[in-house]
Amino acid sequence: MRKFYLMLTICMLAAPAHATTPIPDADSPQAKVYAEKCSICHVLPHPKRLSFNGWKHMLTLMDQRIQERGLSPLEPEERKAIAAYLERHAR
Numbered sequence: 001m002r003k004f005y006l007m008l009t010i011c012m013l014a015a016p017a018h019a020t021t022p023i024p025d026a027d028s029p030q031a032k033v034y035a036e037k038c039s040i041c042h043v044l045p046h047p048k049r050l051s052f053n054g055w056k057h058m059l060t061l062m063d064q065r066i067q068e069r070g071l072s073p074l075e076p077e078e079r080k081a082i083a084a085y086l087e088r089h090a091r
């Protein structure tokens, strides 16, 4: 149990640094759609995390997660903006 609390403390200490990692080109309209739609359920992932191919796969998966939670699905324009942003900044 002590180990569990130790881990929890470490995670909480580590979290803020992770959450504030700035994303590239954060003021662009596309980045804003990305930041708004992709930080509802978890910390906004950095675009360098995946290749663009990886992101295409991930967007499909996240569409499913959004539907499972009964949230409003990504509009086609939102999906396009997010994909364009990720294509520009993927690794």
Ligand code: HEC
Pocket: 037, 038, 039, 040, 041, 042, 045, 049, 058, 059, 061, 062, 065, 066, 067, 069, 071, 082
């Ligand atoms: C409805 C909630 C929800 C929304 C909104 C959401 N995600 Fe997720 N995301 C999840 C869940 C749950 C997981 C955990 C893995 C799984 O169950 O598929 C996850 C995992 C991820 C991961 C993997 C994290 C890792 O540790 O490697 C990435 C990357 C990701 N999401 C990107 C996105 C992007 C990009 C968007 C915006 C289009 C988005 N998510 C929006 C629920 C969501």
